[in-house]
Amino acid sequence: MQVFKIVPTIQQYDWGKIGTSSKVAVFAQSAGISDFRVDESKPYAELWMGTHLKSPSLVLVSGETLASYLAKNQNLIGEKVARKFATKDGNLPFLFKVLAIEKALSIQSHPDKATAEKLHAQQPDIYNDSNHKPEMALAITPFTALCGFLPLVHIATYIKTVPELAALIPQAILENFLRVSPTTDPNAPAAKQALRDVFSAVMTTPAQLFTAQLSRLIERFESRSVQVEEESVRELVLCLNRQFPNDIGTFCSFLLNYIKLSPGEAIFLGAGEPHAYISGDIIECMANSDNVIRAGLTPKLRDIPNLVHTLTYAASQASRHVVNPLPFSASSASTLYNPPIPEFSVVRTTLTPGQYEEHRAIDGPSITIVAGGKGTLQWASGSLSVVTGEVIFIGAVTAIDLFATGDEKLEIYRAFVEA
Structure with a gap:
């Protein structure tokens, strides 16, 4: 089989959207998951599509894991990709997901390869694989996130404007940051160290101190006693505090870029970049790691x-993280999101009813999810009818023709790797 349906898996984390308000739940209804029924009282956070050992996808017709099938059929991975990524065990270099976010995810980062290997060796029950995890988030509904450190001068403005934030930072660290931030190249070691000192001071503030300051901040924001510089994050601060009362992570609203994406817009986060997804539904692709x-x-x-130790402390506008789509085909129906790492790229295809699109043969394997509508995939030796929520594996070096056969637009996301 060159092209075949696979069965994804579901993760029901507390931050997921509830019932059929979640695209994860909606997609899962058609994805072939055994005995799946949506419970309108439960959260559905993530849909996993891939070969990660924590939650591997299955081949629909046989029930075996996708990794097991690919290990026996290495031609589906492709010679170049198999050689570059050593995929004899059938593991793909990437993990493909859908996320449905009702409640903010954690303030977090992902380790580089060397750090991942070290953490996995030291704490395999917490860091359960040895791979790095650069990732891209592509909005399919309006999406908000905290994304990378703000420019130093913006953080300095917040420190001057927000007394509750300044109170968390020892005076010597605060004065050094305010001295360095307006005059130093943000990539200079002195600037990075100053930012690290501020971030570390905030995140390690004793609970008794930060909860008192957070209480003052929330009271002030609720009474709308807000400076002009604070207005853009007022609702964010209040929202995070409602979701996670008395949590130090709320102060990251003044340290990280707050970004709002429309459907079709994407961001990329490399190793050591702090972030937190706040709300929305996204397609997410990453190196094969958790x-x-x-x-x-x-x-x-x-x-x-470990978070403080492994961050890059690269301060900049959020635009540094934006992935601008490129043409993928002769028409405008398919666009390519190509982040600066070798493990994956993603193509978004949108077809109006009756429209047709060709996808060139790709040297490596790909996984496709139908995010809307219904259609037909055709290749040299066969065809496959697909509907919203179904997930399809496409083997290496397989040209695909896409047809929108329903009354609604056909929307497809395809993750792939090429060597």
Whole structure:
């Protein structure tokens, strides 16, 4: 089989959207998951599509794991990709997901490869694989996130404007940051160290101190006693505090970029970039890993020392993280999101009823999810009818023709790797 349906898996984390308000739940209804029924009282956070050992996808017709099938059929991975990523065990270099976010995810980052190997060796029950996890988030509904450190001068403005934030930072660290931030190249070691000192001071503030300051901040924001510089994050601060009362992570609203994306817009986060997804439904693709270093806005284990130690402290506008789509085909129906890492790219295809689109043969394997409508996939030796929520594996070096056969637009997301 060159093209075949696979069965994804569901993760029901507390932060997921509830019942059929979640695209994860909606997609799962058609995805072939055994005995699946939507419970309108439960959250549906993530849909996993891939070969990660924690929650592997299955081949629909046989029930075996996708990794097991690919290990026996290496031609589906492709010679170049198999050689570059050593995929004899059938594991794909990427993990593809849908996320439905009702409640903010944690303040977090992902380790680079060397750090992942070290953390996995030291704490395999927490860091359950040895791979890095660069990732891309592509909005399919309006999406908000905290994304990378703000420019230094913006953080300095908040420190001057928000007394509750300034109160968390020792005077010597505060004065050094205010001295360095307006005059130093943000990539200079002195600037990075100053930012690290501020972030570390905030995130390690004793609970008695930060909860008192957070209480003052919330009272002030609720009474609308807000400076002009604070207005853009007022609702965010109040929202995070409602979701996670008395949590130090709320203060990251003044340290990280707050970004709002429309459907079709995407961001990329490399190793050591702090972030937190706040709300919305997204397509997410990453290297094949589940390693997360958390520090706030979470009931899960917080590893603040490792987070502080492994961040890049690259301060900039959020635009640095934006992935601008490129043409993928001769028509405008398919656009390519190509982040600066080798493990994956994603193509978004949108077809109006009756429209047709060709996808060139790709050297490596790909996984496709139908996010809306219904259609037909055709290739040299066969065809497959698909509907919203179904997930399809496409083997290497397989040209695909897409047809929108329903009354609604056909929307497809395809993750792939090429060597």
